[in-house]
Amino acid sequence: MSKNPDCIVFDDAAITRGDHVIWQHGTFSIPYGSVTAIVGTNGAGKTTMMKAELGLLPLSHGSVTVLGKPAGQANKRIGYVPQSYVSNVDSNLTAEQSVLLGLTGTRFGIHLVTREERDKARQAMEFTGIADKAQYRLSELSGGLRQRVAIAQALVSDPQLLMLDEPLANLDLASQRAAVHVLARLNKELGMTIQVVAHDLNMLLPIMTGAVxxxxxxxxxxxxGKVLDSDLLTHLYGTQVQVVTTPQGDMFVTPTPDEPDTQMQDMHTATEVAQMHHHDHGSLHDRTAVDASAAGKDGK
Ligand SMILES: Nc1ncnc2c1ncn2[C@@H]1O[C@H](COP(=O)(O)OP(=O)(O)OP(=O)(O)O)[C@@H](O)[C@H]1O
Structure with missing residues (x-):
């Protein structure tokens, strides 16, 4: 296992909550150095997938290996920015105190912060462009700056893998760009493997190497190459979607014009979609109650 060149390896993995199968037959590998988006409609199980990778939710079948170890055993080498971190965090903390939590965890407040830890926090804040906000309380910072505090907190322990759950949600365009720029640098300059849950792929397209x-x-x-298939995305989002490439080579995923996106239903059969993305487990018998939540809902 430890010799596997891939960062994340799913082997026939499944998650069940109660008697509801969230997803199953997950068999794939994600290489080191990749930037991967996890995409799917609301309730498809994206957050569940990150939690499974962190070993926070037990699998009902199969295995998930992360950084060469069974899920949960390499968490010290993973930085995780959970969904809604920005609104849930204690806003009385300063930016620096929040970032230090990434090193000291629950010891904060009892534990004396060392000079080395403070230096690490400063480096992480410099990387995310918020060093000048170190002494600001989170309540004084915009959502975009708070998100960069959250990323700095996840980075401060030098993780090999960074996982972010909807880091761009509720950010304005400039803040989304700034956050994506930070992710791009982490990937290119530090070689960090990055996984991002995202509803809207457009901001991430320039840095993405693949998607789950x-x-x-x-x-x-x-x-x-395979992710940006209009037919596949249309099925995925349950609404007509097209992939547009501008003359400059920029790509966008957009609802098809002149068709009301609330009305359109995907017309592909499961067999067609299976052919598009090479189901290797194959049959329609696999379809479960999950289909009802995965299909026909807009991903926005
Ligand atoms: N604590 C829980 N107990 C039981 N079922 C849960 C629990 N949390 C989530 N679920 C169910 O698991 C499924 C997947 O949820 P998850 O949050 O992973 O989806 P998601 O793809 O991240 O959704 P969203 O886009 O809305 O954030 C949903 O059907 C949800 O109802």
Whole structure:
């Protein structure tokens, strides 16, 4: 296992909550150095997937290996920015205190912060461009700056893998750009493997190397060429989607014009979609109650 060149390896993994199968038959590998989006409609199990990778939720079948260890055993080498971190965090803390939590965890307040820890926090804040805000309380910072505090907190322990759950949600365009720029530098300059849950792929397209898409209750990994398939995305989002490439080479995923996106239903059969993305587990018998939540809902 430890010799595997891949950062994350799913082997016939499944998650069940109560008697509801969230997803199953997850068999794929994500390489080191990748930037991967986890995409799927609301409730498809994206957050569940990150929690499974962190060993926070038990699998009902199969295995998940992360950084060469069973899920949960390499968490010290993973930085995690949970969903809604920005609104849930104690806003009385200063930016620096929040970042230090990434090193000291629950020891904060009892434990004396060392000079080395303070230096690490400063480096992480410099990387995310918030060093000048170190002494500001979170309540005094905008959502975009808070998100960069959250990223700095996840980075401060020098993780090999950074996982962020909807880091761009509720940020304005400039703040989204700033956050994506930080992720791009972490990937390119530090070689960090990055995984991001995202509803809107557009901001991430320039840095993405692939995606895990949760389709019909099955997670799949595909590299960029395969992810940006209009038919596949249309099925994934349950609404007509097209991939547009501008003359400058920029790509966008957009609802198809002149068709009301609230009305359109995907017209692909499961067999067609299976052919598009090479279901290797194959049959329609796999379809579960998950289909109802995965299909026909807009991902926004
Ligand atoms: N604590 C829980 N107990 C039981 N079921 C849960 C629990 N948390 C989530 N679920 C169910 O698991 C499924 C997947 O939830 P998850 O939050 O992973 O989806 P998601 O793809 O991240 O959704 P969203 O886009 O809305 O954030 C949902 O059907 C949800 O109802």
């Amino acid at each position: 898409y949760l389709l019909d209750g099955h997670p799949h990994y595909a590299d960029m």
